[in-house]
Amino acid sequence: MTELMFSSKPKEKKGVQPVSSNGTQSVSVLTEGTGIEGNLNTGHDLRLEGKIAGQVRVSGKVVLGPSGTIEGELHANEAVIHGRVKGNLFVKGLLHLAKSAVIEGDITASQFSVEEGAVYIGKCQIGGANSRPKE
Numbered sequence: 001m002t003e004l005m006f007s008s009k010p011k012e013k014k015g016v017q018p019v020s021s022n023g024t025q026s027v028s029v030l031t032e033g034t035g036i037e038g039n040l041n042t043g044h045d046l047r048l049e050g051k052i053a054g055q056v057r058v059s060g061k062v063v064l065g066p067s068g069t070i071e072g073e074l075h076a077n078e079a080v081i082h083g084r085v086k087g088n089l090f091v092k093g094l095l096h097l098a099k100s101a102v103i104e105g106d107i108t109a110s111q112f113s114v115e116e117g118a119v120y121i122g123k124c125q126i127g128g129a130n131s132r133p134k135e
Helices: none
Strands: 027-030 035-037 040-042 047-049 052-053 057-064 069-071 074-081 084-086 089-097 102-104 107-114 117-119 125-126
Touching: 035 057
Parallel strands: 027 047, 035 052, 040 057, 047 057, 052 069, 057 074, 069 084, 074 089, 084 102, 089 107, 102 117, 107 125
Antiparallel strands: none
């Protein structure tokens, strides 16, 4: 029993390790209670629980948590929305709206999934040649 307690093997880390869409463990995080007025650009994935008033450009995946708010355009490769977006969304890949999502703006995405209870007010264009965000 003593051998197991003082093993020289490294212990595995428990919990979820954030991994970006390019395979690295780089995620930018904006926590609840934090706000930004202005544009945000990141080459990493983004976890947003705070508020951004401005354009958001994410090279990877954005996860907008239940307390997260974006007032402005969102451009991303992938997006999972639990919070509020007041502005247009441009997603190159999959856009997923969770049941708590509220979108006020037009949606342009290659793929789209919506949970029952999600709300969006605006036009929706999925797939096709025009699904690519304007750069």
